[in-house]
Amino acid sequence: MQNLRAVAATVLLLLSSVAYQPAQAGAAILVGQTAPASADGGAAIDARPFPRDFTVDGVSFQIHQPQLDHWSDNQLAAHAVMSVKTGVHSGADGKSQDSQDYGVLDFSARTEVDKDARAVVLTDIRITEANFPAASGQRDKYLALARKQLQGKRSLTVGLDQLESALAIAEVDRKTSTLSVRNDPPEILFTTEPAVLVLVDGQPALKPSGTAGVQRVINSRSLLLQQDGKYYMKLGAHWASASSLTGPWSASSANAGLTAAASQAEQTRQVDAMDTPPDALKQVLDAGKLPEVYVRTRPAELITVQGEPEFLAIPGTRLSYINNTGADVFVDAAADNAWYVLVSGRWFTAAGSKGPWRYVSPRQLPLDFGKIPPDSPKSGALASIPGTPESRESLIANDIPQTATVNKAQAKLQVSYDGAPQFAPIAGTPLQYARNTAVPVIRVSATDFYAVDKGIWFTAPSAQGAWVVATKVPAVIYTIPTDSPLHYVTYVRVYGGNEDEVYVGYTPGYYGTVVTDNVVVYGTGYACTPWIGAYWYGCPLTYGMGVYFGWNAWVGWTFGWGWGWYDGWYGPYSPWWGPWYGPAYPWGWWGGGAAAWNVYGHWGNAAVRGTAAAWADPWTGNVGRGARGGFYNQATGGRGMGRAGVNTNIYTGTTTAGAQGIRYNPQTGRVVAGGGAVAVNPYTGQAARAGERTVVNTNTGRVTHAEGGVVAGPNGAAGAGGFNTQGPQGGDARGAGGFHYNADTGTLHRGGVVDVNDNIYAGHDGNVYHYDNGQWNEVNRPDSSRNLSGQTRDNLDRDRMARERGGERISGREPTQVHFPQGGANMQRPVGGFRPALGGGGMRGGGGFRRR
Secondary structure: OHHHHHHHHHHHHHHHHHHHOOOOOOOOOOOOOOOOEOOOOOEOOOOOOOOEEEEEOOEEEEEOOOEEEEEEOOEEEEEEEEEEEEEEEEOOOOOEEEEEEEEEEEEEEEEEEEOOOOEEEEEEEEEEEEEOOOOHHHHHHHHHHHHHHHOOOOOEEEEHHHHHHHHHHHOOOOOOOOOOOOOOOOEEEEEOOOEEEEEOOOOOOEEEOOOOOEEEEOOOOEOEEEEOOEEEEEEOOEEEEEOOOOOOOEEEOOOHHHHHHHHHHHHOOOOEOOOOOOHHHHHHHHOOOOOEEEEEOOOEEEEEOOOOOOEEEOOOOOEEEEOOOOOEEEEEHHHOOEEEEEEOOEEEEEOOOOOOOEEEOHHHOOHHHHHOOOOOOOHHHHHHOOOOHHHHHHHHHHOOOEEEEEEOOOOOOOOOOOOOOOEEEOOOOOOEEEOOOOOOEEEEEOOEEEEEEOOEEEEEOOOOOOOEEOOOOOHHHHHOOOOOOOHHHHHEEEEEEOOOEEEEEEOHHHHOEEEEOOEEEEOOOOOOOOEEOOOEEOOOOOOOOOEEEEEEOOOEEEEEEOOOOOOEEEEOOOOOOHHHOOOOOHHHOOOOOHHHOOHHHHOOOOOEEOOOOOOOEOOOOEEEEEEEEEEEOOOOOOEEEEEEEEEEEOOOOOEEEEEEEEEEEOOOOEEEEEEEEEEEOOOOOOEEEEEEEEEEEOOOOOEEEEEEEEEEEOOEEEEEEEEEEEOOOOOOEEEEEEEEEEOOOOEEEEEOOOOOOOOEEEOOOOOEEEEEOOEEEEOOEOOOOOOOOHHHHHHHHHHHHHHHHHHHHHHOOOOOOEEOOOOOOOOEEOOOOOOOOOOOOOOOOOOOOOOO
């Protein structure tokens, strides 16, 4: 049954990945024996599951899933098994079986990462070595076949989750450096009522609004107006007023002057007036009520508790947490009931909710914090506790770049200044930066200027331009310290290129993350003086946006603005500096997933060649949409979470769709989980579909699971299916079946078990091994390696665990036991980090997003 489940899961996940990974123009991703060439002559992205089948010069062979050796920037080194069909022979059961020569290929490749699609495309593959222990005489022939098929092409796609898991388990490139950050406590506001936090960047700066008699507080992303000495604020379609910014604020109306000033500010995108507020805020406003309004001119964080705090104990510890808030708030009974809160990845403690708060190094937390169970509703906090598997995964994910290939002739930049360019020194460096522009412009010398826009470096001979795509960046730029407002640009890199293109990438530090004390935090904590002229250009914020980290079964480690909160609202909604300058609404994409976004999508495929995904872009013909999130129905109590996507390529005719989800209805006691996907290309005849469904009745205890999949095309078809139902009433039943049909030979194979798991591994010793139920066997000598041990066994076990863990993350299944090297009391256990609290998924609306 387990193998059969893998069949359906493989088909389903493949099709689901197709829905999320549309190919380039004319390059359909198909379920077939080979990946076709795209209409523009380039190689199509090969997104089939491993092992991959190829035929070159009449010889059939397979490439098994690559195993990671090293990955730095956009360069990867790995090894993989190659199995070559040499004929057929009769097995022990008398049936015909393929005869294979097995070997190990060592290769390097350039990686194109797409964090949206959770895929890594291997490009410029170079096979450096090959070893065929039992067929050494065929080594050169087989190596030539592999190079002819793979070398120099965009011919393999590996799941990002697989590679991240390999890095985390093997501890490859684990970062232990600590950067200097400020950890001064912000003002932490606790409230049991609906509330809004509005930030002003320093003392209010009033400027003419364009409407007579009305001024606007220019240094805030929220709409704050002043008329006749009184302040006004717009929340959705409602207005509030106060005699001073500190309040108290009360419901109000707006005259024509205020309405005109608001309209002008919104049309020029200088403010976020919450025109489409979150549903819970909209309900409060529609009821004629006004939330509490906090306006602050210094760093602050808002924690909203739904009524009086409800404390729940964390098993195995002396800790408890507040259950009726999405924020991470703990009380330690072993330390005189001290309070701890986690904001922006930083820990603060106080005697109670009113403070005063002081910073606590994560290394000095009480030991019980490291004992939070991985399935706890508060296991998201484990990503901010050094030494836990969750924190190790965060360090790995924070170091993996989102990459792209940029057309140097198509990417353009124009920089606007508030008056003449005004430069200020960057302390500790010979550099200067422009203060009066939204674009980070750096002066290296009188004739050497650099700037970053949406993850791409540009260079120019003067501050005014003309700007062209940079093919290299001076090393001195990467010495910009954390106390500079431009530190975030040091996470954008140029990896090389050719005459027409340049390879670029950025790590999540571009969004504001920093590694310190061996954990990832958000923001440097350093303040700076903003530019306030005719326009306002602020500095990167550390607090005030509800930044939380966590681990999600679909995207691994991630973070987002407003993540982890329930009915706590912010103004501004999102960062308005650097990569997200302007009205960037992250929860309109998929909230809680900042580390998984792709800022290069803003350029379009004319300027930037997408990696695995070319989504919703008229230049490629791909039109689609995808969503990952959750829901909660307060009337019925039903809740759930899921993901879905659909894509059509108007040039190739390929349509793909997929969905996975789970829902619960307490009235009937039924929990239903299911997934399905379908793909069809009318030009090639390739089609596939798959589905699965699990029904749990909590009233009767019966569990029923059914799943199946089929792939069909001109060359044949294959499928598998199964069911399993168990319960206290009516008995148990189960069944399984599968088939494979080859249209070329006309043969049809049926069987109760179809094994499509890629359990073939390449050993670092050059031999090939097969894993079966805890045993490692050398493929060419199956009876001689039963007691395989030592470093070879350790490496193989790490590769196996990484492969299995990556598959669990892709499918969203509960993780199995994973052993992380270097020991520790909590190193061998499932990895947690999710936030499944209020609203399904721990965030308003579930899944970590806040609707806009």
